[in-house]
Amino acid sequence: MICRNTNRGHRMSETVRLASVGLGWWGEMLADGVEAGDEAEIVSCFTRTTKTREAFATARCTRQAATFEDLLADDSVEGLLLATPHASHADLIEAAAEAGKHVFVEKPFTLNVADGKRAITAAEKAGVVLQVGHNKRRQVANRRLKTLIDGGELGTVVMVETTQTAPMALNFGNEYWRASRDESPLGSMTSLGVHMIDTLSYLMGPVARVFTFSNTILDKPAIDHVTTIVLEFESGQLGYLGTSLVAAPSVSITVRGTGGSAWNDEDGNKFYRQALTEKTRETESIEVIDTVADEISEFARSIRGDATPETGGAEGLEVIAVLATAIASSESGRAESVSDFR
Numbered sequence: 001m002i003c004r005n006t007n008r009g010h011r012m013s014e015t016v017r018l019a020s021v022g023l024g025w026w027g028e029m030l031a032d033g034v035e036a037g038d039e040a041e042i043v044s045c046f047t048r049t050t051k052t053r054e055a056f057a058t059a060r061c062t063r064q065a066a067t068f069e070d071l072l073a074d075d076s077v078e079g080l081l082l083a084t085p086h087a088s089h090a091d092l093i094e095a096a097a098e099a100g101k102h103v104f105v106e107k108p109f110t111l112n113v114a115d116g117k118r119a120i121t122a123a124e125k126a127g128v129v130l131q132v133g134h135n136k137r138r139q140v141a142n143r144r145l146k147t148l149i150d151g152g153e154l155g156t157v158v159m160v161e162t163t164q165t166a167p168m169a170l171n172f173g174n175e176y177w178r179a180s181r182d183e184s185p186l187g188s189m190t191s192l193g194v195h196m197i198d199t200l201s202y203l204m205g206p207v208a209r210v211f212t213f214s215n216t217i218l219d220k221p222a223i224d225h226v227t228t229i230v231l232e233f234e235s236g237q238l239g240y241l242g243t244s245l246v247a248a249p250s251v252s253i254t255v256r257g258t259g260g261s262a263w264n265d266e267d268g269n270k271f272y273r274q275a276l277t278e279k280t281r282e283t284e285s286i287e288v289i290d291t292v293a294d295e296i297s298e299f300a301r302s303i304r305g306d307a308t309p310e311t312g313g314a315e316g317l318e319v320i321a322v323l324a325t326a327i328a329s330s331e332s333g334r335a336e337s338v339s340d341f342r
Contacts, residue, residue: 016300019044022084033292039300072099090115097126106133109316120313131309135196135291139268155259160239169245178220187224188245212329226325
């Protein structure tokens with residue numbers, strides 16, 4: 001048997017001991033992020049499907065827990081990596097916090113503000129680390145955009161535009177949990193769009209108001225297939241967010257100002273600048289990093305007391321407040337204020 005965790009024999013003695021909960025596609029990605037570094041290791045795992053659990057444990061050379069309660073009772077586990085259906089997050093965080101386990105939860109943090117606040121309270125009461133998996137802001141290209149904005153190199157920023165699409169929903173079966181409107185309000189907003197809400201908040205500051213269009217175009221799946229949101233930031237600038245789970249892969253952010261424009265294109269792999277008086281943009285070299293490994297490293301260091309999560313409960317909750325506002329706008333047909341949902 002060849003384990004995927006090939007770094008295990010080279011890890012430091014004080015590595016943080018983590019357990020994976022939810023072993024689907026993104027659970028595997030988080031596990032890969034652990035194995036890319038040397039600050040943590042996966043020592044156990046849990047998901048309800050026995051076959052999936054056994055396969056993960058075999059591939060990762062780790063233990064498996066028969067129940068979530070058994071996992072929480074395992075004193076060797078210090079923290080959890082949660083990649084479970086969205087609606088389960090708050091209850092799992094509460095239970096983990098009560099058991100003294102630190103929690104990394106994949107986005108979206110929760111599906112509503114009340115659940116988010118409940119999860120934050122549980123973590124604070126237990127004194128455990130709570131980190132939300134908003135990794136897009138960690139792209140070097142987005143750090144570069146932030147530097148340009150804060151340094152005034154784009155002049156006064158007037159607008160931002162972002163798009164994130166992927167064709168995943170074209171293969172959703174009717175029983176798949178992501179195909180449920182309860183788990184995926186506004187369609188791809190919970191899978192993709194929340195990444196961009198967090199990144200735009202990082203770049204531009206808090207969102208004040210939103211106006212949403214969200215429509216079903218195809219016969220299936222039974223969720224919205226395309227969503228567009230106009231955002232007004234508290235600073236006065238405007239933004240656009242477009243997302244879909246039935247279109248070709250695309251991830252981009254554009255910032256436009258009175259001194260020029262800048263682009264993070266191809267999901268952090270390309271970066272462009274355009275001077276105010278030029279008609280075309282020019283390529284600027286940019287580093288590409290493993291943002292999942294980067295956030296997992298920060299989670300491990302936070303557990304050891306050497307760091308603080310950049311995207312903790314407060315940041316995750318702000319994204320959910322904007323999401324809740326966007327849902328309300330799609331239902332009311334008018335602009336809604338985020339302050340009414342915080």
